[in-house]
Protein backbone atom coordinates (compact mmCIF):
# COMPACT_ATOMS: atom_id res chain seq x y z
CA UNK A 1 0.00 0.00 0.00
CA UNK A 2 1.52 3.24 -1.10
CA UNK A 3 1.34 6.55 0.66
CA UNK A 4 -1.57 7.82 -1.52
CA UNK A 5 -3.67 4.81 -0.56
CA UNK A 6 -3.00 5.30 3.17
CA UNK A 7 -4.05 8.95 2.89
CA UNK A 8 -7.24 7.83 1.10
CA UNK A 9 -7.92 5.36 3.93
CA UNK A 10 -7.49 8.04 6.58
CA UNK A 11 -9.75 10.45 4.69
CA UNK A 12 -12.31 7.69 4.24
CA UNK A 13 -12.13 6.88 7.95
CA UNK A 14 -12.63 10.51 8.91
CA UNK A 15 -15.63 10.78 6.58
CA UNK A 16 -17.08 7.58 7.99
CA UNK A 17 -16.79 8.91 11.57
CA UNK A 18 -18.32 12.26 10.58
CA UNK A 19 -21.17 10.51 8.75
CA UNK A 20 -21.78 8.16 11.64
CA UNK A 21 -21.85 11.07 14.05
CA UNK A 22 -24.30 12.90 11.79
CA UNK A 23 -26.56 9.84 11.46
CA UNK A 24 -26.44 9.34 15.25
CA UNK A 25 -27.25 13.00 15.80
CA UNK A 26 -30.20 12.99 13.39
CA UNK A 27 -31.48 9.65 14.75
CA UNK A 28 -31.33 10.82 18.38
CA UNK A 29 -33.13 14.05 17.40
CA UNK A 30 -35.80 12.10 15.51
CA UNK A 31 -36.34 9.61 18.32
CA UNK A 32 -36.56 12.44 20.83
CA UNK A 33 -39.11 14.16 18.64
CA UNK A 34 -41.08 10.93 18.14
CA UNK A 35 -41.37 10.18 21.86
CA UNK A 36 -42.05 13.77 22.91
CA UNK A 37 -45.59 14.54 24.11
CA UNK A 38 -47.86 16.19 21.52
CA UNK A 39 -47.79 19.45 23.46
CA UNK A 40 -43.97 19.48 23.28
CA UNK A 41 -43.91 18.68 19.54
CA UNK A 42 -45.67 21.95 18.90
CA UNK A 43 -42.58 23.79 20.14
CA UNK A 44 -40.03 21.94 18.02
CA UNK A 45 -40.16 24.38 15.07
CA UNK A 46 -39.52 27.26 17.48
CA UNK A 47 -36.68 25.34 19.08
CA UNK A 48 -35.03 24.66 15.70
CA UNK A 49 -35.41 28.27 14.68
CA UNK A 50 -33.95 29.66 17.93
CA UNK A 51 -31.09 27.24 17.56
CA UNK A 52 -30.35 28.47 14.03
CA UNK A 53 -30.50 32.09 15.10
CA UNK A 54 -28.59 31.66 18.37
CA UNK A 55 -25.24 33.09 17.30
CA UNK A 56 -26.84 36.07 15.68
CA UNK A 57 -28.97 36.74 18.76
CA UNK A 58 -26.09 36.18 21.19
CA UNK A 59 -23.99 38.73 19.31
CA UNK A 60 -26.76 41.31 19.33
CA UNK A 61 -27.55 40.87 23.02
CA UNK A 62 -23.91 40.80 24.08
CA UNK A 63 -24.24 37.22 25.23
CA UNK A 64 -20.92 36.29 23.70
CA UNK A 65 -17.36 37.16 24.48
CA UNK A 66 -14.78 38.78 22.25
CA UNK A 67 -11.57 36.96 22.93
CA UNK A 68 -9.07 39.60 21.82
CA UNK A 69 -6.15 37.29 22.26
CA UNK A 70 -7.56 34.44 20.24
CA UNK A 71 -6.59 33.63 16.65
CA UNK A 72 -8.57 35.14 13.83
CA UNK A 73 -10.66 32.15 12.87
CA UNK A 74 -14.17 33.34 13.29
CA UNK A 75 -16.14 34.30 10.24
CA UNK A 76 -17.66 37.01 12.39
CA UNK A 77 -14.26 38.54 13.01
CA UNK A 78 -14.57 40.56 9.81
CA UNK A 79 -16.15 43.61 11.38
CA UNK A 80 -19.08 44.72 9.20
CA UNK A 81 -20.95 41.39 9.18
CA UNK A 82 -21.27 41.06 12.93
CA UNK A 83 -24.11 42.19 15.14
CA UNK A 84 -24.56 45.82 16.00
CA UNK A 85 -23.52 45.54 19.64
CA UNK A 86 -20.34 43.49 19.31
CA UNK A 87 -17.66 45.21 17.31
CA UNK A 88 -14.16 43.86 17.17
CA UNK A 89 -10.99 44.74 15.50
CA UNK A 90 -10.39 43.13 12.15
CA UNK A 91 -8.31 39.98 12.12
CA UNK A 92 -7.38 40.17 15.78
CA UNK A 93 -10.11 38.58 17.80
CA UNK A 94 -12.37 35.59 18.01
CA UNK A 95 -15.93 35.54 19.31
CA UNK A 96 -16.73 32.87 21.85
CA UNK A 97 -20.33 31.83 22.22
CA UNK A 98 -21.79 30.00 25.21
CA UNK A 99 -22.45 26.42 24.12
CA UNK A 100 -26.13 25.59 24.22
CA UNK A 101 -28.15 22.38 24.25
CA UNK A 102 -31.71 22.88 23.14
CA UNK A 103 -34.87 21.10 24.10
CA UNK A 104 -38.59 21.65 23.71
CA UNK A 105 -41.26 20.72 26.23
CA UNK A 106 -44.97 21.30 26.56
CA UNK A 107 -44.42 24.82 27.88
CA UNK A 108 -41.88 26.10 25.37
CA UNK A 109 -38.15 25.81 24.79
CA UNK A 110 -35.27 25.09 27.14
CA UNK A 111 -31.67 26.12 26.53
CA UNK A 112 -29.00 24.58 28.72
CA UNK A 113 -26.14 27.04 28.52
CA UNK A 114 -22.50 26.42 29.40
CA UNK A 115 -21.24 29.79 30.59
CA UNK A 116 -18.06 31.43 29.36
CA UNK A 117 -15.85 34.09 30.96
CA UNK A 118 -17.55 37.48 30.89
CA UNK A 119 -21.00 36.10 30.15
CA UNK A 120 -22.80 34.92 33.26
CA UNK A 121 -26.15 34.82 34.87
CA UNK A 122 -26.24 38.60 35.27
CA UNK A 123 -25.96 39.12 31.51
CA UNK A 124 -28.66 36.56 30.78
CA UNK A 125 -30.96 38.00 33.47
CA UNK A 126 -30.53 41.43 31.88
CA UNK A 127 -31.43 40.07 28.46
CA UNK A 128 -34.55 38.08 29.45
CA UNK A 129 -37.03 40.64 28.12
CA UNK A 130 -35.27 40.75 24.71
CA UNK A 131 -34.96 36.99 24.54
CA UNK A 132 -38.67 36.69 25.30
CA UNK A 133 -39.51 39.12 22.48
CA UNK A 134 -37.28 37.40 19.94
CA UNK A 135 -38.33 33.90 20.90
CA UNK A 136 -41.99 35.01 20.95
CA UNK A 137 -42.39 33.71 24.47
CA UNK A 138 -44.52 35.19 27.23
CA UNK A 139 -41.60 35.01 29.67
CA UNK A 140 -37.99 33.89 29.85
CA UNK A 141 -36.82 32.34 33.09
CA UNK A 142 -33.20 31.84 34.12
CA UNK A 143 -31.99 29.37 36.75
CA UNK A 144 -28.67 27.87 37.64
CA UNK A 145 -28.75 24.16 38.53
CA UNK A 146 -25.00 24.19 39.16
CA UNK A 147 -22.07 26.57 38.83
CA UNK A 148 -21.17 27.32 35.23
CA UNK A 149 -24.49 26.09 33.87
CA UNK A 150 -27.61 28.11 33.20
CA UNK A 151 -31.00 26.88 32.21
CA UNK A 152 -32.75 29.52 30.15
CA UNK A 153 -36.36 28.74 29.59
CA UNK A 154 -38.64 30.39 27.08
CA UNK A 155 -42.23 29.90 28.15
CA UNK A 156 -44.88 30.08 25.48
CA UNK A 157 -47.40 28.67 27.89
CA UNK A 158 -46.61 29.48 31.48
CA UNK A 159 -47.09 26.57 33.94
CA UNK A 160 -47.76 29.20 36.56
CA UNK A 161 -50.78 30.38 34.63
CA UNK A 162 -52.50 26.97 34.91
CA UNK A 163 -54.80 27.03 37.92
CA UNK A 164 -54.59 24.45 40.71
CA UNK A 165 -57.49 23.22 42.77
CA UNK A 166 -58.10 21.22 45.89
CA UNK A 167 -57.72 17.99 43.88
CA UNK A 168 -54.12 18.92 43.02
CA UNK A 169 -52.97 19.05 46.64
CA UNK A 170 -50.57 16.16 47.21
CA UNK A 171 -49.39 14.95 50.56
CA UNK A 172 -45.65 14.54 50.88
CA UNK A 173 -44.58 10.89 50.99
CA UNK A 174 -41.96 11.17 53.70
CA UNK A 175 -41.81 14.40 55.66
CA UNK A 176 -44.43 16.41 57.48
CA UNK A 177 -44.63 19.07 54.82
CA UNK A 178 -47.17 21.51 53.46
CA UNK A 179 -47.99 21.43 49.78
CA UNK A 180 -46.90 24.75 48.36
CA UNK A 181 -48.02 24.33 44.80
CA UNK A 182 -46.53 23.80 41.37
CA UNK A 183 -43.43 25.65 40.24
CA UNK A 184 -42.54 26.99 36.81
CA UNK A 185 -41.18 23.61 35.78
CA UNK A 186 -44.58 22.15 36.60
CA UNK A 187 -43.01 20.28 39.51
CA UNK A 188 -44.84 19.88 42.80
CA UNK A 189 -43.25 21.70 45.72
CA UNK A 190 -43.56 21.20 49.45
CA UNK A 191 -42.50 23.10 52.49
CA UNK A 192 -41.11 20.74 55.15
CA UNK A 193 -42.20 21.96 58.58
CA UNK A 194 -39.51 20.60 60.83
CA UNK A 195 -37.00 23.27 61.72
CA UNK A 196 -39.08 26.20 60.54
CA UNK A 197 -39.39 28.98 63.09
CA UNK A 198 -41.89 31.11 61.28
CA UNK A 199 -43.30 31.91 57.87
CA UNK A 200 -44.19 35.32 56.50
CA UNK A 201 -46.71 35.68 53.70
CA UNK A 202 -46.95 39.03 51.98
CA UNK A 203 -48.48 40.52 48.88
CA UNK A 204 -50.95 43.04 47.56
CA UNK A 205 -54.61 42.65 48.55
CA UNK A 206 -56.55 40.04 46.64
CA UNK A 207 -53.64 37.99 45.32
CA UNK A 208 -54.23 34.84 47.35
CA UNK A 209 -52.65 35.02 50.82
CA UNK A 210 -55.72 33.81 52.70
CA UNK A 211 -56.45 31.25 50.00
CA UNK A 212 -52.97 29.75 50.45
CA UNK A 213 -53.61 29.43 54.19
CA UNK A 214 -56.91 27.69 53.48
CA UNK A 215 -55.11 25.15 51.29
CA UNK A 216 -52.64 24.49 54.11
CA UNK A 217 -55.48 24.13 56.60
CA UNK A 218 -57.04 21.51 54.33
CA UNK A 219 -53.91 19.46 54.88
CA UNK A 220 -53.62 20.18 58.59
CA UNK A 221 -57.23 19.63 59.67
CA UNK A 222 -57.18 15.83 59.28
CA UNK A 223 -54.03 15.51 61.38
CA UNK A 224 -54.95 14.72 64.97
CA UNK A 225 -51.58 15.96 66.23
CA UNK A 226 -52.05 19.48 64.84
CA UNK A 227 -53.79 22.28 66.70
CA UNK A 228 -54.47 25.66 65.14
CA UNK A 229 -54.92 29.18 66.46
CA UNK A 230 -56.16 31.91 64.11
CA UNK A 231 -55.90 35.60 64.90
CA UNK A 232 -57.60 37.41 62.04
CA UNK A 233 -56.50 41.03 61.89
CA UNK A 234 -58.72 41.65 58.89
CA UNK A 235 -61.80 40.73 60.89
CA UNK A 236 -63.77 40.01 57.75
CA UNK A 237 -64.99 36.56 58.74
CA UNK A 238 -62.64 34.69 56.37
CA UNK A 239 -62.14 31.96 58.98
CA UNK A 240 -65.48 31.94 60.76
CA UNK A 241 -66.64 28.72 59.09
CA UNK A 242 -63.56 26.90 60.39
CA UNK A 243 -64.23 27.73 64.03
CA UNK A 244 -65.16 24.20 65.09
CA UNK A 245 -61.66 22.88 64.29
CA UNK A 246 -59.72 25.88 65.62
CA UNK A 247 -58.30 25.97 69.10
CA UNK A 248 -58.85 29.73 69.16
CA UNK A 249 -60.30 32.18 66.67
CA UNK A 250 -60.27 35.90 67.30
CA UNK A 251 -60.86 38.82 64.97
CA UNK A 252 -59.27 42.27 64.79
CA UNK A 253 -60.12 43.19 68.40
CA UNK A 254 -56.78 44.27 69.90
CA UNK A 255 -57.55 43.15 73.46
CA UNK A 256 -59.10 39.84 72.42
CA UNK A 257 -55.92 39.22 70.42
CA UNK A 258 -53.81 40.17 73.43
CA UNK A 259 -55.62 37.57 75.54
CA UNK A 260 -54.79 34.86 72.98
CA UNK A 261 -51.18 36.04 72.64
CA UNK A 262 -50.84 35.80 76.43
CA UNK A 263 -52.19 32.25 76.28
CA UNK A 264 -49.64 31.48 73.59
CA UNK A 265 -46.86 32.83 75.77
CA UNK A 266 -48.05 30.59 78.62
CA UNK A 267 -48.13 27.65 76.25
CA UNK A 268 -44.64 28.43 74.96
CA UNK A 269 -43.24 28.56 78.50
CA UNK A 270 -45.06 25.37 79.50
CA UNK A 271 -43.72 23.53 76.45
CA UNK A 272 -40.19 24.79 77.04
CA UNK A 273 -40.32 23.64 80.65
CA UNK A 274 -41.67 20.18 79.84
CA UNK A 275 -40.30 19.24 76.42
CA UNK A 276 -37.43 17.16 77.79
CA UNK A 277 -39.51 15.31 80.37
CA UNK A 278 -42.31 14.58 77.92
CA UNK A 279 -40.45 13.92 74.67
CA UNK A 280 -36.97 13.05 75.93
CA UNK A 281 -35.36 15.58 73.58
CA UNK A 282 -34.68 19.30 73.63
CA UNK A 283 -35.67 19.72 70.00
CA UNK A 284 -39.25 18.50 69.77
CA UNK A 285 -38.97 17.87 66.02
CA UNK A 286 -36.61 14.99 66.72
CA UNK A 287 -39.49 13.14 68.38
CA UNK A 288 -42.11 14.69 66.11
CA UNK A 289 -45.53 16.01 67.05
CA UNK A 290 -48.08 13.70 68.63
CA UNK A 291 -51.54 14.10 70.09
CA UNK A 292 -50.31 14.86 73.59
CA UNK A 293 -47.59 17.22 72.28
CA UNK A 294 -49.12 18.74 69.22
CA UNK A 295 -47.74 20.87 66.45
CA UNK A 296 -49.30 24.22 67.28
CA UNK A 297 -49.80 26.40 64.21
CA UNK A 298 -50.50 30.06 64.91
CA UNK A 299 -51.89 32.04 61.97
CA UNK A 300 -51.97 35.81 62.26
CA UNK A 301 -53.73 37.23 59.20
CA UNK A 302 -53.22 40.93 58.41
CA UNK A 303 -50.83 40.99 61.35
CA UNK A 304 -50.00 44.68 60.92
CA UNK A 305 -53.34 45.35 62.69
CA UNK A 306 -51.71 44.27 65.96
CA UNK A 307 -48.28 45.82 65.42
CA UNK A 308 -49.35 49.31 64.43
CA UNK A 309 -47.97 51.66 67.10
CA UNK A 310 -48.70 54.83 65.10
CA UNK A 311 -52.37 53.97 64.90
CA UNK A 312 -52.78 53.85 68.70
CA UNK A 313 -50.25 56.32 70.02
CA UNK A 314 -52.72 59.21 70.53
CA UNK A 315 -55.05 57.12 72.72
CA UNK A 316 -54.16 57.51 76.40
CA UNK A 317 -57.29 55.77 77.70
CA UNK A 318 -56.81 52.60 79.74
CA UNK A 319 -58.90 49.55 78.88
CA UNK A 320 -59.68 46.22 80.45
CA UNK A 321 -59.30 43.03 78.41
CA UNK A 322 -62.89 43.32 77.17
CA UNK A 323 -61.93 46.63 75.58
CA UNK A 324 -63.91 48.72 78.09
CA UNK A 325 -62.36 51.88 79.60
CA UNK A 326 -61.18 51.36 83.16
CA UNK A 327 -58.77 53.06 85.52
CA UNK A 328 -56.40 50.21 86.16
CA UNK A 329 -56.34 48.70 82.66
CA UNK A 330 -53.69 49.10 79.96
CA UNK A 331 -53.41 51.53 77.08
CA UNK A 332 -53.57 50.37 73.48
CA UNK A 333 -49.91 51.30 73.06
CA UNK A 334 -49.00 48.97 75.92
CA UNK A 335 -51.13 46.22 74.39
CA UNK A 336 -49.39 46.57 71.00
CA UNK A 337 -45.96 46.56 72.63
CA UNK A 338 -46.83 43.43 74.59
CA UNK A 339 -48.13 41.67 71.45
CA UNK A 340 -44.94 42.62 69.59
CA UNK A 341 -42.81 41.16 72.35
CA UNK A 342 -44.81 37.89 72.52
CA UNK A 343 -44.79 37.59 68.73
CA UNK A 344 -41.01 37.97 68.64
CA UNK A 345 -40.70 35.28 71.33
CA UNK A 346 -42.90 32.90 69.36
CA UNK A 347 -40.67 33.20 66.32
CA UNK A 348 -37.41 33.04 68.26
CA UNK A 349 -38.29 30.25 70.67
CA UNK A 350 -41.19 28.36 69.14
CA UNK A 351 -39.34 26.07 66.72
CA UNK A 352 -37.92 23.55 69.15
CA UNK A 353 -41.26 23.14 70.94
CA UNK A 354 -43.19 22.78 67.68
CA UNK A 355 -44.99 26.10 67.69
CA UNK A 356 -45.06 27.39 64.15
CA UNK A 357 -46.28 30.90 63.46
CA UNK A 358 -47.47 32.32 60.16
CA UNK A 359 -47.55 36.08 59.67
CA UNK A 360 -49.69 37.37 56.82
CA UNK A 361 -49.65 40.99 55.80
CA UNK A 362 -50.20 43.06 52.68
CA UNK A 363 -46.99 44.95 53.28
CA UNK A 364 -43.92 43.47 54.90
CA UNK A 365 -41.98 46.65 55.49
CA UNK A 366 -40.78 47.31 59.06
CA UNK A 367 -43.65 49.69 59.83
CA UNK A 368 -46.11 46.84 59.22
CA UNK A 369 -44.22 43.92 60.76
CA UNK A 370 -41.36 44.39 63.24
CA UNK A 371 -38.01 43.27 61.86
CA UNK A 372 -37.41 41.16 65.01
CA UNK A 373 -40.28 38.98 63.78
CA UNK A 374 -39.88 39.27 60.00
CA UNK A 375 -36.15 38.66 59.83
CA UNK A 376 -36.27 35.66 62.15
CA UNK A 377 -38.86 33.85 60.08
CA UNK A 378 -37.14 31.08 58.16
CA UNK A 379 -39.34 31.21 55.11
CA UNK A 380 -40.81 34.18 53.28
CA UNK A 381 -43.50 34.04 50.64
CA UNK A 382 -44.58 36.95 48.56
CA UNK A 383 -47.45 37.29 46.16
CA UNK A 384 -47.42 40.27 43.80
CA UNK A 385 -45.96 43.49 45.19
CA UNK A 386 -45.57 46.94 43.67
CA UNK A 387 -41.99 47.84 44.48
CA UNK A 388 -38.64 46.11 44.71
CA UNK A 389 -38.33 47.47 48.27
CA UNK A 390 -41.49 45.59 49.23
CA UNK A 391 -40.05 42.45 47.60
CA UNK A 392 -36.81 42.88 49.56
CA UNK A 393 -38.77 43.29 52.80
CA UNK A 394 -40.66 40.08 52.09
CA UNK A 395 -37.89 37.89 50.69
CA UNK A 396 -34.61 39.44 51.78
CA UNK A 397 -31.90 41.34 49.97
CA UNK A 398 -30.97 38.41 47.71
CA UNK A 399 -34.07 38.97 45.58
CA UNK A 400 -32.28 41.97 44.02
CA UNK A 401 -29.84 39.57 42.34
CA UNK A 402 -32.57 37.27 41.13
CA UNK A 403 -34.72 39.65 39.13
CA UNK A 404 -36.55 36.85 37.34
CA UNK A 405 -38.09 35.74 40.64
CA UNK A 406 -39.00 39.22 41.84
CA UNK A 407 -42.70 39.32 42.80
CA UNK A 408 -43.02 42.75 41.20
CA UNK A 409 -43.41 40.80 37.95
CA UNK A 410 -46.46 38.96 39.31
CA UNK A 411 -48.93 41.78 39.09
CA UNK A 412 -50.60 40.76 35.84
CA UNK A 413 -54.23 40.01 36.60
CA UNK A 414 -55.82 37.53 36.63
CA UNK A 415 -52.89 35.42 35.33
CA UNK A 416 -50.75 35.63 38.45
CA UNK A 417 -53.40 35.75 41.16
CA UNK A 418 -52.45 32.76 43.31
CA UNK A 419 -48.77 32.80 42.26
CA UNK A 420 -46.04 33.64 44.75
CA UNK A 421 -42.26 33.64 45.13
CA UNK A 422 -40.99 31.59 48.04
CA UNK A 423 -37.59 31.92 49.66
CA UNK A 424 -36.86 28.22 49.48
CA UNK A 425 -34.14 26.83 47.33
CA UNK A 426 -34.91 25.16 44.05
CA UNK A 427 -32.69 24.18 41.10
CA UNK A 428 -29.71 25.84 42.76
CA UNK A 429 -31.51 29.16 43.23
CA UNK A 430 -32.59 30.48 46.61
CA UNK A 431 -36.12 31.16 45.32
CA UNK A 432 -38.93 29.36 43.57
CA UNK A 433 -42.12 30.65 42.07
CA UNK A 434 -45.20 28.58 42.65
CA UNK A 435 -48.82 28.50 41.72
CA UNK A 436 -50.73 27.69 44.90
CA UNK A 437 -54.01 25.77 44.92
CA UNK A 438 -57.27 27.65 45.11
CA UNK A 439 -59.48 26.28 47.80
CA UNK A 440 -63.19 26.82 47.98
CA UNK A 441 -64.23 28.26 51.35
CA UNK A 442 -67.16 25.87 51.64
CA UNK A 443 -64.87 22.84 51.17
CA UNK A 444 -62.66 24.11 54.01
CA UNK A 445 -65.70 24.72 56.22
CA UNK A 446 -66.94 21.16 55.56
CA UNK A 447 -63.59 19.62 56.42
CA UNK A 448 -63.37 21.69 59.59
CA UNK A 449 -66.75 20.27 60.67
CA UNK A 450 -65.71 16.70 59.87
CA UNK A 451 -62.46 16.96 61.80
CA UNK A 452 -63.77 19.07 64.70
CA UNK A 453 -63.26 16.15 67.09
CA UNK A 454 -59.47 16.63 66.80
CA UNK A 455 -59.71 20.07 68.32
CA UNK A 456 -58.17 20.38 71.80
CA UNK A 457 -57.72 23.24 74.24
CA UNK A 458 -54.37 24.60 75.40
CA UNK A 459 -54.10 22.48 78.54
CA UNK A 460 -54.87 19.27 76.62
CA UNK A 461 -52.94 20.13 73.51
CA UNK A 462 -49.58 20.30 75.19
Ligand SMILES: Nc1ncnc2c1ncn2[C@@H]1O[C@H](COP(=O)(O)OP(=O)(O)OP(=O)(O)O)[C@@H](O)[C@H]1O
Nearest residue numbers: 204205206207208209210211362417418436437438
Ligand atom coordinates in the same frame (compact mmCIF):
# COMPACT_ATOMS: atom_id res chain seq x y z
N1 LIG B 1 -54.58 30.08 44.00
C1 LIG B 1 -55.50 30.84 43.42
N2 LIG B 1 -55.83 30.64 42.14
C2 LIG B 1 -56.75 31.44 41.55
N3 LIG B 1 -57.41 32.43 42.15
C3 LIG B 1 -57.16 32.68 43.43
C4 LIG B 1 -56.18 31.88 44.13
N4 LIG B 1 -56.12 32.35 45.38
C5 LIG B 1 -57.00 33.36 45.47
N5 LIG B 1 -57.63 33.56 44.29
C6 LIG B 1 -58.66 34.57 44.01
O1 LIG B 1 -58.29 35.79 44.63
C7 LIG B 1 -59.28 36.21 45.55
C8 LIG B 1 -58.62 36.85 46.75
O2 LIG B 1 -57.87 35.87 47.44
P1 LIG B 1 -57.46 36.06 48.96
O3 LIG B 1 -58.64 36.49 49.77
O4 LIG B 1 -56.77 34.85 49.38
O5 LIG B 1 -56.48 37.30 48.84
P2 LIG B 1 -55.64 38.00 49.98
O6 LIG B 1 -54.27 38.17 49.46
O7 LIG B 1 -55.82 37.30 51.28
O8 LIG B 1 -56.35 39.42 50.02
P3 LIG B 1 -56.46 40.42 51.28
O9 LIG B 1 -55.10 40.99 51.50
O10 LIG B 1 -57.45 41.45 50.81
O11 LIG B 1 -56.95 39.60 52.44
C9 LIG B 1 -60.06 34.95 45.89
O12 LIG B 1 -61.37 35.23 46.24
C10 LIG B 1 -59.99 34.18 44.61
O13 LIG B 1 -61.02 34.61 43.74
Ligand SMILES: [Mg+2]
Nearest residue numbers: 209210234301
Ligand atom coordinates in the same frame (compact mmCIF):
# COMPACT_ATOMS: atom_id res chain seq x y z
MG1 LIG C 1 -56.60 37.82 53.13
